[in-house]
Amino acid sequence: MDFAFDARTEELRSRLLAFMDEHVYPAEQVAEEQRARLASPWDTPAVVGELKAEARRQGLWNLFLPDAEYGAGLTNLQYAPLAEITGRSPHLAPTATNCAAPDTGNMEVLFQFATEAQKKQWLEPLLAGEIRSAFAMTEPDVASSDATNIETRIARDGGGTSRSSGAESGGDYVINGRKWYISGAMNPDCAVFIVMGKTDPDGEDIRRQQSMILVPRDTPGVEVRRAMQVYGYEDHSHGGHAEVVFHDVRVPASNLIGEEGGGFAIAQARLGPGRIHHCMRLIGMAERAIELMCRRAVARTAFGKPLAAQGVVQNWIADARVTVEQLRLLVLKTAWLMDTVGNKGAHTEIQAIKIATPRAVVDILDSAVQLYGAGGVSQDFPLAELWASARTLRLADGPDEVHQRSLARREIKRYV
């Protein structure tokens, strides 16, 4: 087995590493200072626009999208080490390179399932980094880790027969429902929501009741009600996580993505790449934590010797290194499987990395917080916010337990 990256990956890696050193890390502090002076904390600091322009100029843009015409044309295995690098500065680098969630997942959905007109209206400006988007599935009133529970109603009003593609059949859809933790929705640049709801709530097949529909943010009846916090953080740089209410929101039937009843399958297709991208970035976060741990350990003295000379600190650092190496190999294997046998064939591995990575990276960040003492939980170092961010990934895109249940059932089935 050859563990080396190919020439294109190596070349992009070295350019991306230089971009991080020259532009991204120095911009972290600048972005915070600029945000403090903005009229609204949800607006985008000017430095983010400058980073985007520079990344685009350097061709470090849309690296996530495997299609060579719309994106960079990289395989998952080629993109994995690049996403890891952007994960070291998770609040800036993914956005700077137009590789940030939830836009990446939304762009993949539009690329795979949208009509030409939908692509022109929404995919092209998203790929150009001119607008942002959000994905609205989770609802406060039902257990949304089971997507068959969602209650938002997408009701047909006028037009042709119900099971056909919305684009061809005319009429409108009227949307009513309440969603929360809709990432990116607080950002005024977020111009469109992909909303999941039920077009056929009484349908026999519970996985064909749902559909996905494009809802422009400025449609009457869309209420971005409030920002939801993450352990008290507002997550401004991610565009926040909003509660969004849809009150009789009327959009043309041509806004439906794919066909009626196809929403569940589209959600599954969206989450495969999204999950591995999160895991790649998490590994980058863990690398940043190890670097911060080592820097602090050599610079600070307690009880007459540097923290780095304490056995327990050495154990934290060694365990973190071992864990990161294990996780990276599993993530790269998963990326390789996705490229060679497809997302379906890599199902077990995608679930394995989604279970293993956030959990392990939370532990690494916790050790780093401990090593920094009070500084670790403070706003003066990135560790507390990174911890909160990594912790949410044990919930977002499916809680650990749901992946464990599904993985275990597949294992057990082989013996029944």
Ligand SMILES: Cc1cc2nc3c(=O)[nH]c(=O)nc-3n(C[C@H](O)[C@H](O)[C@H](O)COP(=O)(O)OP(=O)(O)OC[C@H]3O[C@@H](n4cnc5c(N)ncnc54)[C@H](O)[C@@H]3O)c2cc1C
């Ligand atoms: C920071 C953040 C950002 C998010 N961004 C988005 C977004 O952009 N769009 C969006 O639609 N959603 C988003 N979410 C929501 C996220 O996807 C959901 O929180 C997740 O799917 C779980 O749904 P729930 O919160 O309704 O939990 P529930 O479904 O109520 O589950 C609660 C808990 O029950 C347990 N559980 C559930 N099922 C099982 C089972 N089968 N076996 C064992 N235990 C089980 C698990 O421990 C689970 O954590 C985000 C969440 C966070 C925290």
